[in-house]
Amino acid sequence: MPKKIFGLVVLVVVVVGVVGFVKGLTSNATELGYNQGYEPDQPIQFSHALHAGKNKIACQYCHTTTEVSRHASVPSLNICMNCHLSVKTDGETINKKEIEKMTSSFYADKPIKWQKVHLLPDHVKFNHSAHIRAGKSCQTCHGPVETMKKVYQYSSLSMGWCVNCHRKPENKASINCGTCHY
Amino acid sequence: MEDTKLNSNKKPGAPNYWLSLEQWRQDPEFIEKTKNEFSQSPLSNVETESGWARREFLKLMGASLALTTFGCVRRPAQKIVPYVNRPEEVVPGIANYYSSTMIEGHETFGLVVKTREGRPIKIEGNPDHPDNQGGLSASAHAALLSLYDPDRLVEPKRNILNKNKTNADMISTTYEKIDEAVSKAVKKGSVAVVTQGQKTSASKQFFRDFTRATKSQLFFIDSVDETTVKRGQRASYGKSVFPRYQIQKARLIVSVGADFLGTYVTPVSFSKQFSKRRNPDGDMNKLISFESVLSLTGANADERFQVKPTQKLTAVMAILSDLIIKKGRTSYSADRRVVRALKSFDEAIKALHLPEGAISRITDELWSNRGKSLVLSGGMQSKTSKALELQVATNFLNSVLGNDGKTIDYSQASQRGFDGGAENVNKLVSAINSGKIKTLIVQGTNLAYFLPETSGFKEAIKKLDLIVYLGDRNDETGRISDYIVPDHHQFETWGDSEGLSGVYAIQQPTIRPLYKTRAFQESLMKWANLSGMGPNRFKEESWYKYLQEHWKYNIWSKNRSVSFASQSFDDFWYELLQKGVFDTSRTKRSRSTGARNFNISQFSKISPSEEHKWELALYQKSILKDGALANMAWLQELPDPVTKLVWDNYVCISVQDAQAQHIKEGQVLNLKVGSTSVSIPAHIQPGQKSGVLALAVGYGRKGAGKVADGIGVNAYQLAQYNANEVAYSGLPVEFSSTSDYVELVTPQGHHSMEGRQIAIEATHDQYKHNKEANIHRHKIFSLWDKHEYKGHKWGMSIDLNTCNGCSACVVACQAENNIPVVGKKYVMEGRIMQWIRVDRYYSGDPNDPSILNMPITCHHCDNAPCETVCPVAATTHSDEGLNTMTYNRCVGTRYCGNNCPYKVRRFNWFNYTKDIKKPLNMALNPEVTVRVRGVMEKCSFCEPRIKSAKEKAKQDGRALKDGDILTACQQSCPADAIVFGDMNDPNSKLSQMFSEKRTYSLLEELNAVPALKYQTKIRNTDKLKTENSKKDQGGH
The missing domain is CATH 3.40.228.10 (Dimethylsulfoxide Reductase, domain 2)
Structure with a gap:
């Protein structure tokens, strides 16, 4: 009965295919769209390890709006120039080149287009100031930035990751949908 | 006679409160329509329009689904572009508020302009301004949209005109060329400047300086003469x-x-x-x-x-x-x-x-x-x-x-200019005709639109050598002008206002000019200077400087004893910019004044006027007013507070006349006044005087832009000018009906509430006797556990007694919450997106009904029927009593909309907001998610505002207090009918409102336990129009 066998083979193939597809989809799905470890090249090789680590500049010296706004904000060039007017206007070759990139675009009045590292999923709103006020340190979410020569995404920034923290009673955080989605 | 005939038409099942004549008559077609929320399938339309077959659509959908599953490994990279030099006051993510003022028609508003990252996104009333006291009208809100109007001119233009001033072939030009041509004409003399009647002391002084120096004439002409x-x-x-x-x-x-x-x-x-x-x-x-x-x-x-x-x-x-x-x-x-x-x-x-x-x-x-x-x-x-x-x-x-x-x-009450009377039109026309004027400079008033044939203006302009228009678009006046010199938008430039006498307000720019425009004052200064006739005060060529000087010498120095003017001028100026208003009238306001002597000889001259069989009344709609803002889609799609029709101009005819003349709704009529005639669809309006036809002005625009052009007819053309008077009303009119029909569209019919206890009213006597008069309370019990609210519990109260139905709340909400406009066709299909609607109920005899307005928005029910039916938990209950929408969870089953007894949920059939192109997208509020196709949306009780108020309170280290949170609708309500607040706070204004006996919940018997409650409408009459029947007083 070749017809029956043929039918059976088709069925098996289909079932295996579907199971495999769904399994592949679901196992990947948790990772889908999250970019943990994402470490893009930046227009200037700015090293947090040097500034925040070695030189111990406080995070909020540059990311000035963290305490007041939802955005931590990438610093404007005039903040860089606060120091680089007098500090390290020249130095080792590689650094000099990078610093010059910054100073020249400052004097040319041209903003720098940084690559966004931490990309929240769509339709989510996150407020830096609320988390800072709650006493969370920057490293809780951003990881050991002071050791990063090049910034990468430390946490998954998935909803489960957010909610796990919000659920802890000691954090007294709201788990209404409307807390982040509105 | 007529009345009995009409009443005999009333079917036994007809309700006492009705939304439209169709409902009152119980038309079978209407009953069928109310059964469905949406009237047509979306695809059937798409197919006929673009020829897309349904199958092809599904195929494409399938393909794109496959692509999304495999292609979505990582999202596209985004860039962050910080400032080079961040201005100190700009914090990304935090809104800045600037006080300002605005003159709109005859009205003056004190404003607070909300800007985000340097662009105005919402305007709010300044509560300290004694004129509008924080209130704002629907049309004032739309002024924001006019800043980003894509139909604004972006550079100076020249029109190549023929002898009849009709050929509108527009080419680009430069300011230099215009300045040369106009200053030459100014030097030659015979110049007239025409501007609006509503003028502040600074701009009046400015025009006087210009006309005196250049020996030109000045005319004030308004679109609607209120002199x-x-x-x-x-x-x-x-x-x-x-x-x-x-x-x-x-x-x-x-x-x-x-x-x-x-x-x-x-x-x-x-x-x-x-x-x-x-x-x-x-x-x-x-x-x-x-x-x-x-x-x-x-x-x-x-x-x-x-x-x-x-x-x-x-x-x-x-x-x-x-x-x-x-x-x-x-x-x-x-x-x-x-x-x-x-x-x-x-x-x-x-x-x-x-x-x-x-x-x-x-x-x-x-x-x-x-x-x-x-x-x-x-x-x-x-x-x-x-x-x-x-x-x-x-x-x-x-x-x-x-x-x-x-x-x-009358003592210190000369409120405003109002100098733009009809006599000025006659003076202007005769001056042109006698050859005294060769160059006409028109500023901010659209003469060619609102001056009818009978004024003689259109004939007269053929004698002019040069017409210069200081406007913002190539509209009716633009088309007869040789040069259009685009003016700044009022949010881009300096100015002031004096709404009530002695109440000065300052208008400061809130955004840098978007295009290559120039303040009209600077244009005039330039021309005066180039012609060699400029006065000393024009030498600086800066309007800002001029304005500041004027304030210094004419306002500040003369009122040194009043409030904050005692400090130095510089300090005064900065405080003024912060406060926005300088009120010198407060000290004088309470002074009582005696009665004046009435001049009887004037009264004795009054004689009766001749009554006509059919009289035409031109009128302004409370939304569109004189038509200057006709290109603002928010206003076109806002249901008229009385007729509830959108996107159309129509002639209103009374119910009994329509019956006697066999005129049906939407039937096109030809109206003829004098030698001018127009064709316009009829709308049968309950409560209109028989023998009167009423037609709104503000439509029939040409060149106003993509939104306004082609809607309705220009009713100004029917106005009659004679001697010093213009007659807009009481005009003898002839009309004939045609066999053409136009579908007039209202979103009202399909929100019908089937004759239950909805909007409740009582007479003042009934109320004094029983404060709960006419409210039918229900004994209800619940199988549900009650929600527990430990912190705040948000609620809203709307007082039907003060609400007058003006619909400013609808536009305020639209501006705040990025709500799209859908257009006439989709309003017809029941897809209007506004989160608040104002239901207008008639009651009584259609010839003489009484009217009840009821704003309805999401009720944020405790036992929310929508929450229980959502298969994906996209709509959930917060621990502060809010019914929230999580847009990215929503899969668009629309079960919630189906199960909502108040019909307040709106479904996105298309990517309306995504389709908003530059520069209109700049008006979007970044705090509110922009919704996509296939998602349900509804009122959120302005959740982002709640959040930012909480943030602010925490920032200041204090507890949230009553009044910190104002919803957008509440904020601009000119009647203060809306109160938002915390129900858990016994001292809040909201709790006080809720403790009033005339408070009731809509459809209480369903036990949805809404957080939005109403107060009964109290009428100061002897008898309600529905007195004879108790049917709608809670009958079910």
Whole structure:
């Protein structure tokens, strides 16, 4: 009965295919769209390890709006120039080149287009100031930035990751949908 | 006779409260329509329009689904571009607020402009401004949209015109070329400048400086002439003033055609004052209205009488006659001149056909409220050829009643310019015709649009050598101009306003000019200087400098003793920019003034006017007003507060006339006034006086932009100019019906509530007797556990008694929440997106109904029916009582919309907001998610505002207090009808409102336990129009 066998083979193939597809989809799905470890090249090789680590500049010296706004904000060039007017206007070759990139675009009045590292999923709103006020340190979410020569995404920034923290009673955080989605 | 015929049409099942005539008649077609929320399948339309077959659509959908599954490994990289030099006051993510002011038509608003990252995204009323007191009208909100209007001119233009000034071939040009050409013409002389009548002291001074130096003539011309009030004051009392009407001081207001809640002069300010005396527990005021067209004022009147436009004068004379001759209340009964004038109206008074004893009752009430009443007349719909006589008669009545100097403040009340009268049009036209004017400079007034054939303007301009238009687009006036010099938008430039005399406000730019535009003042300065005639004050060529100097020498230095002006000018200036308003009138405001002497000789000249069989009344809609903002889609799609129609212009005809003339809704009529005729669809309007046709101005625009062009006809063309008067109303009209039909669209019909207890009203007497009058309370029990609210529990109360239905809340919400406009076709299909709607219910006889307005938005129910049916938990309940939408969870089953008893959920059929292109996208509020196709949305109780208020309180280290959070609708409500707050706080304003006995929940019997509650409407009448039947008083 070749017809029956043929039918059976088709069925098996289909079932295996579907199971495999769904399994592949679901196992990947948790990772889908999250970019943990994402470490893009930046227009200037700015090293947090040097500034925040070695030189111990406080995070909020540059990311000035963290305490007041939802955005931590990438610093404007005039903040860089606060120091680089007098500090390290020249130095080792590689650094000099990078610093010059910054100073020249400052004097040319041209903003720098940084690559966004931490990309929240769509339709989510996150407020830096609320988390800072709650006493969370920057490293809780951003990881050991002071050791990063090049910034990468430390946490998954998935909803489960957010909610796990919000659920802890000691954090007294709201788990209404409307807390982040509105 | 007619009445009985109509009533016989009433079907047994017809409701006492009805939304449209179709519902009242119980048309089978209408009943069928109410069964479905949406009237057509979305795909059927797409297929016919673009030829997309359904299968092809599904195929493509399948393909794109496959692509999304495999392609979505990582999202596209984004860039962050910080400032090079961040301005200190700009914090990304934090809004900045700038005080400002705005002149819109005849109204002045104190504003607070909300900007995000340097672009204005919302305008709010300045609560410190004594004129609008934080309120804002729908059209004022739309001024924001006009900043980002894609149809604005982005650079100077030149039109190549033929001899008839008709050929509109537009080419680009430069400021240098224009400056050269215009300054040459200015040097030659024979120049006239035309501008709006509404002028502040600074701009008046500026125009005077320019015209004096260049020896040119100055004309003030307004689209809607309201100078009659001033001229009436001069005729009656000898001095030309525009009085400050003290509506809050009046217990009884009689309005004769003056739509002061909708369109007359300053509706927002008047609404604020009117609603303050609508408290039924206090000394509640009473409003009596005489009008031809059902206006917002008539809709809110406790008693309303219908008269033809030409009969308005008769109505005032009837009151006077009853008061003076019949009742002999004053010594004027012995004055032969007065008696003769009144007697001449005897016939006309009989022809009024008012209900038996109505006039006598009104005069008794007026007399017992002497000095505490107010008679108002005016506005477009009462501007007949006898408009001046109407003013004189009204003034006389106010004088007889002792209101002058009490509810009418004339002392420091010359509110505003109002110089733009019809006599100026005649002067301008004859000056052009006599060759005295060769160059015409038009600023900010669209002459070619609103001046009709009868004014002679269109013929006269052919004699001009050069027309320069300082406008913002190639509109009607642009098309007859040689040069269009684009002006800044008012949010891009400096200016000031003086709404009430002595109340100065400053307008500061809130965004850098978007395009290559130039402030019109700087254009004029440049031309004066280039022609070698510029005065010294123009040498700087900076309008800002000029304005500041003016404030220094004419305002600050003269009021050093008033509030913050005692400091140095620089300090004063910065404080002014912060506060936005400098009120010098406060000290003088309470001073009482005596009554003025009335000039009887003017009154004795009044004679009855001729009544016409069919009279046309041109009127302004309270939304679109004079049509200057016609290109703002928010306004076009806002249902008219009275007719509830959108996107259309129509002629209103009374119910009984329509029946007698066999005219159906939407049937196109040809109207003819004099030699001008127009074709326009008819709308059958309950409550309109029979024998009157009413047509709104503001439509029929050409060149206003993509939104406004092609809608309706230009009704200004039917106005009649003669000598010094323009008649908009009481025009003899002929009409004939055609066999064409136009579908007039309203979103009202499909939100029908099937005759349950919805909007509740009671008379003031009923209320005094029983504060819960007419509310049918239900015994309800629940199977559900109650929600527990430990912190806040948000709620809202809407007082139906103060709400006048103006619909400013709808546009405020639209601006705040990025709500798209869908267009006429989709409104027809039931897809309007506005989160608030204002339901308008008629009750009683369609010929003379009473009107009830009810704003409805999401009720944020405790037992929310929508939450339980959502298969994906996209709509959930927060621990503060909010019913929240998580847009990215929503898969668009629309079960929630189906299960909502209040029909407040809106479904995104298309990617409306995503389709908003530059520069309109700049008006979007970044705090509110922009929704995509296939997602349900609804009112969020302005959740982002709640959040930012909480943030602010935490930032300041204090607890959130009552009044910190204002929802967008509440904030701009001109009647203060909406209160938002915390139900868990017993001292909040909201808790106080909820503790009022007349508070009720909509559809209480469903036990949804809404957080939005209403207060009953209380009417200051003897009897409700629905008195005979108890059917709608909770019958179910």
